[in-house]
Amino acid sequence: MSTKGILAARRTTGVVFFPAYDWAISPTHPEREERLLYTHDQLREEGLFDIEGIGEYRPAMAKDEDFARVHFCPPGFANVAGTPHYISAGSTLKAADLVLGGTRERAFALTRPPGHHAMRVVQGGRGFCAVNIEATMVAHIRKHYGVNRIAIVDTDCHHGDGTQDVFWHDPDTLVINLHQDGRTLYPGSGFPNELGGPNALGATVNIPLPPRTGDEGYLYAVRNLVRPLLDAWKPELVINSAGQDNHFSDPITDMRLSAQGYAALVETIDPHIAVLEGGYSIQGALPYVNLAVLLALAGLDYSNVLEPRAERNNSRTGEKEMEYIRRLTGEMQDLLRHPEAVPHGYEDDDGWWGRNRQVFYDTDGIREEQYERLRQCTDCPGVLLVQTRADRGGQSLCVFSPRRACAQCKATAEGTFHTARKKGLQAEYYNTDDDVYLRT
Numbered sequence: 001m002s003t004k005g006i007l008a009a010r011r012t013t014g015v016v017f018f019p020a021y022d023w024a025i026s027p028t029h030p031e032r033e034e035r036l037l038y039t040h041d042q043l044r045e046e047g048l049f050d051i052e053g054i055g056e057y058r059p060a061m062a063k064d065e066d067f068a069r070v071h072f073c074p075p076g077f078a079n080v081a082g083t084p085h086y087i088s089a090g091s092t093l094k095a096a097d098l099v100l101g102g103t104r105e106r107a108f109a110l111t112r113p114p115g116h117h118a119m120r121v122v123q124g125g126r127g128f129c130a131v132n133i134e135a136t137m138v139a140h141i142r143k144h145y146g147v148n149r150i151a152i153v154d155t156d157c158h159h160g161d162g163t164q165d166v167f168w169h170d171p172d173t174l175v176i177n178l179h180q181d182g183r184t185l186y187p188g189s190g191f192p193n194e195l196g197g198p199n200a201l202g203a204t205v206n207i208p209l210p211p212r213t214g215d216e217g218y219l220y221a222v223r224n225l226v227r228p229l230l231d232a233w234k235p236e237l238v239i240n241s242a243g244q245d246n247h248f249s250d251p252i253t254d255m256r257l258s259a260q261g262y263a264a265l266v267e268t269i270d271p272h273i274a275v276l277e278g279g280y281s282i283q284g285a286l287p288y289v290n291l292a293v294l295l296a297l298a299g300l301d302y303s304n305v306l307e308p309r310a311e312r313n314n315s316r317t318g319e320k321e322m323e324y325i326r327r328l329t330g331e332m333q334d335l336l337r338h339p340e341a342v343p344h345g346y347e348d349d350d351g352w353w354g355r356n357r358q359v360f361y362d363t364d365g366i367r368e369e370q371y372e373r374l375r376q377c378t379d380c381p382g383v384l385l386v387q388t389r390a391d392r393g394g395q396s397l398c399v400f401s402p403r404r405a406c407a408q409c410k411a412t413a414e415g416t417f418h419t420a421r422k423k424g425l426q427a428e429y430y431n432t433d434d435d436v437y438l439r440t
Helices: 034-045 064-068 083-100 133-145 161-166 215-233 259-269 286-298 319-337 407-422
Strands: 008-018 052-057 106-111 150-154 173-180 204-209 237-241 273-275 352-361 366-375 384-390 395-401 427-431 436-439
Touching (some): 008 034, 008 083, 008 286, 034 106, 034 286, 052 286, 083 106, 083 133, 106 286, 133 150, 133 237, 150 215, 161 173, 215 259, 215 319, 237 259, 407 427
Parallel strands (some): 008 052, 008 106, 106 273, 150 173, 150 237, 173 204, 237 273, 395 427
Antiparallel strands (some): 352 366, 384 395
């Protein structure tokens, strides 16, 4: 029986669906097309698309120019990303257009491959990710809709180190990561003292939760830390990187969130756009968590969503874990009120902040060394220079001129790139204010 005219969404919601039929790391890899096919079947079986105010949409297709606003890619995007990555990122662009264009009040991009481990510089694949689909969407939103203050709340079980890296120096993007403690899970990062770059301290927030955190623990952290941060920061737009590998049945993590717990989390965060990231319990979790998330976005009751074996669902957070989360929440509040003057790992380099980094692209087995320099500027976020060398390629210089760059930083960025070009060096340059990308 159709639900048309019987049930209506409290907030109109669009679902952008793309399962990437022709892309998989391997036939048996957990990141494969069945992740979304079961979900789509579940949504249709439950009659979600018969509810007034909920509609399904086809994705757009991103272009190299969309990626170039976010990434430097010395090998070239065609050598790192395939057609499914362009469509996956395009799904987020479509979701953004639905909301910012006024067609829908909320949107959910049910798409793959994921993207939140892809950093500012991309040499290959990391953590199943080649390009950062949320960051690509944020750049699209700013270019086409002029939105300034944006918050990204990443609730994937793995730390979204790529999204953190892309916006590390951006004071206008609040990036909150709620994840399993990096001491116990890939990628081994996302600790409380990671608060953003020298000119964007406090715009990055990491909440590493202990293994076996369930509904109560997640919701305590969201209600007592994440929601107050959002209320104080007052973003114009909130995005949820809605990875679902924190479900109690996920095979590669150790958390205890349930479908209803995840929906309550989404309800509290109240994002305008949700984007699927991880989640590898293909039959036992994803169809039900995605259903619950969609209901929460639309403002509908999700209390009857129960995953298989729900009666054995151990989604309770132990008292030891709750004590840790309460203490962590208080410590994070103090840390955000009194951050370090200079982030850990940076050194003064003659008017620049400098740091060395090593990055491993685990999907492709590539090792990279970076030396990052950020101009010490009091008038703008500062020009960013990244010297990068991968063990499967030569050295490259990446030059990034940020939004609202001051005249001195713009001139420094442009001059540095043209000097590198005259010397015949491989270099890439992006001027955010003028949307200009150049490559030698």
